[in-house]
Each structure stands twice: as C-alpha cells, then as structure tokens.
Amino acid sequence: RTQHIQARGPTMAATAAIAKALDLKEKGNQAFKNGEYRAAMTAYHEIFMYVHGYSEGNAGAATLPGQTTRPVTKEEMDQIHELKLAHFCNLAMCHMKVGNIPKALANCSKALAIDPQNVKALFRRGKCHAQLGALDESKADLDKLLQLDPSNKDAMRELRALKTRFASHRKKEQKKFAGMFDKLNAEEGEADAATANAMETEAVAMPAGEAGVPSKLGVRIVAEDEKHRVVINRGGGGAEGGAQGGSMTAPPPATAAGGAEAAVAELADDEEEDIGEPLEAPQAFQPSDVLVRAG
Structure with a gap:
C-alpha cells in the first residue's frame, strides 16, 4: 500500500x-448509478491524485532542478484536463445528492476555473445558487449556459422555475414594505395626534366678554371692550397691551366693573395723539393810530 501511494503523482x-x-472515473460512475454516493465521491476524489503535477511540454526532456511539474505531450495534457473536470464536476454532483450544497457549488466553481464554458458545471452551479437563495447568480449561470447551448431543455426548465421564484420573491418584498409603510404612517398619525392634544392642553382660553375669569395658565381678563382687552397674568407675565412686571393681583369682583372702565379710559388716553404743550395766552391786539393823509 505504501509503495502504491508513492507511485502516484508526477513520479508515475x-x-x-x-x-x-x-x-477510478468508471468506478465512481458505477457507484453513482447504484446510488452509492459516498463510494462514488471517494473514487472521484482519488482521480485528482493521479492527474496533478503535469504540464504540457517536451515529454522526453529531463526534469530540471526545482521543476514542480512533469512535462507531457499535448494529447496526454488534454486527457488530464478532461479528467480534472470530471473530478470536480462529478464531486459536485455527489455533494448535491447528499445535500452538501456549499461544497457542490465550490467544486463547480473550480471546474469553471479550468473551463469557463463547461455546460455541466454552469448548470449545476446555477442549481446550487438557486437552492442557496442566490437567484441573480443562478440566473446569470443559466443565461450563460443557454448562450452556449440554446436548446438545453434542462436549463430552460430551471429558468422557468427561477422566474416563478422571482415573482414570488417580489410579492413578498412588496408585502413586507407595504406593511412597513403602514406602520410608519400609523406611528406618524399617533405622533400628530399627541402633538395636537398637547397644544390644545397648553392653549390659553380667553373667552370674550367674561372679565375676571381665570384661564388654565393663570391668566385673568380684567377689562375689555370692542377694541381693547386688558389681561393680567398671575403667573409672572405682564398685562396684554404692553404692561410688564412681576405677579399682579386681579381686582376684587366687586370692583371689576369700575376697574374695567378706568382701564379702558386709560388706554384710550394713551392712544390719543400727543400734540405738545399748549402755547401761552395770546396777547391782546391793540391797533395803533392810523393817520390818513389827504391827497
């Protein structure tokens, strides 16, 4: 067994x-047909042990010091190339059968690194992307496959299924965002209602014609007529109409009417136009004697 292992690779x-x-490839194919996916994976995996370490070149040339690959003919290199693709593609199929989708996708990508136009690898990677929910990536692989092979029925079937999933995904997204917007609108409505209630609570009620009635914020109307209103704020403000200062005490109810008349009269006096100080009494006019000279 040890001698057999040492014989593998570029030394063989x-x-x-x-x-x-x-x-090994044939052995793996037979196991896969029988549903023995683990045995098939083992056989496919061993393929790589026999085909790595070669490069196209002069097969008869001696190996140079430090050279890591062994030169082979072009025909041999073509066979090695195909066996590497079979190794990765068939391993991917086995991983898909046992449900290991990420490893299946990784093996497909390795196969496509060797041959970007490999139809099997594109198809299997497209299916892996779809199963992992990467719908855009799946569509990209299947679209490329159909460009290479427009009559590929398997790819067309997968694309139809993919379009159905795209439509379902869009509906779910629309429903999700619609619910989100409804929630935001409801929250904004509640906030507006709360703001309106707060403003209504803080508003100062001052009904016309009711002198001396205290408001919610401690404001008392002491006098008003059609043009003027005198308001005293017991909470530290001033009187409406320009009065400033600290707390003021409203007049007793018994004197409210008289106080109102005095306040209105005082405001009316303040609004009269200032025409300045009156002049002194005019001096009496004394006409002087007028001499009329005869002509």
Missing part, C-alpha cells in the same frame, strides 16, 4: 497515471 509515468484515473 503519465500514461499509467492517466489509465488509473480513467479506471
């Missing part, structure tokens, strides 16, 4: 290594 003749890899 390319022809023998390719033959062993082909045998």
Whole structure:
C-alpha cells in the first residue's frame, strides 16, 4: 500500500497515471448509478491524485532542478484536463445528492476555473445558487449556459422555475414594505395626534366678554371692550397691551366693573395723539393810530 501511494503523482509515468484515473472515473460512475454516493465521491476524489503535477511540454526532456511539474505531450495534457473536470464536476454532483450544497457549488466553481464554458458545471452551479437563495447568480449561470447551448431543455426548465421564484420573491418584498409603510404612517398619525392634544392642553382660553375669569395658565381678563382687552397674568407675565412686571393681583369682583372702565379710559388716553404743550395766552391786539393823509 505504501509503495502504491508513492507511485502516484508526477513520479508515475503519465500514461499509467492517466489509465488509473480513467479506471477510478468508471468506478465512481458505477457507484453513482447504484446510488452509492459516498463510494462514488471517494473514487472521484482519488482521480485528482493521479492527474496533478503535469504540464504540457517536451515529454522526453529531463526534469530540471526545482521543476514542480512533469512535462507531457499535448494529447496526454488534454486527457488530464478532461479528467480534472470530471473530478470536480462529478464531486459536485455527489455533494448535491447528499445535500452538501456549499461544497457542490465550490467544486463547480473550480471546474469553471479550468473551463469557463463547461455546460455541466454552469448548470449545476446555477442549481446550487438557486437552492442557496442566490437567484441573480443562478440566473446569470443559466443565461450563460443557454448562450452556449440554446436548446438545453434542462436549463430552460430551471429558468422557468427561477422566474416563478422571482415573482414570488417580489410579492413578498412588496408585502413586507407595504406593511412597513403602514406602520410608519400609523406611528406618524399617533405622533400628530399627541402633538395636537398637547397644544390644545397648553392653549390659553380667553373667552370674550367674561372679565375676571381665570384661564388654565393663570391668566385673568380684567377689562375689555370692542377694541381693547386688558389681561393680567398671575403667573409672572405682564398685562396684554404692553404692561410688564412681576405677579399682579386681579381686582376684587366687586370692583371689576369700575376697574374695567378706568382701564379702558386709560388706554384710550394713551392712544390719543400727543400734540405738545399748549402755547401761552395770546396777547391782546391793540391797533395803533392810523393817520390818513389827504391827497
């Protein structure tokens, strides 16, 4: 067993290594057909052990010091290339069968790194993206596949299923955002109502014609007529009409009427136009004697 392991890789003749890899591929295919996915994975995995470490070049040339790959002919390199693709693509299929979608996707991507136009790898990676919820990435892979193979029925079927999922996803998103907007509108309505109630509570009630009635904020109307209103704020404000100062005490109810008349009269006097101080009494006019000279 130890000698067999040491014989693998670039130390083995390319022809023998390719033959062993082909045998492992057939073994894996048979296990996959029988539903033995774990056994198939083991066989496919071993393929890579026989096909790595080679590069296209002069097969008869001696290996240079420090060279990490062994040169093979173009025909041999083509076979190795196909066996590497089979290794990754078939491993991806086995991982999909056992439900390990992330590993399946990773193997598809490795296959596409070798051959970006590999139809099997594109199809399987598209399905993996769809199962992982990456709908845009899935569509990109399937669209590219159909560009390479427009008659691929499997890809067309997957795209139809993908369009249905896109429509369902859009409906869910619209419903989610509609509910979000309804909630925001409801919250804004509640906030507006609370603000209106607060403003109504803080508003100062001053009914016309009711002198001496205290308001919610301690404001008392002491006098008013059609043009004037005198208000005294017992909470520290001034009287409406320009009076300033600290707290003022409203007049007793018994004198409210007289006080109102005096206040209104005082305001009326204040509004009269100031025409200045009166002049002194005029001096009496004394006409002087007028001499009329005859002509």
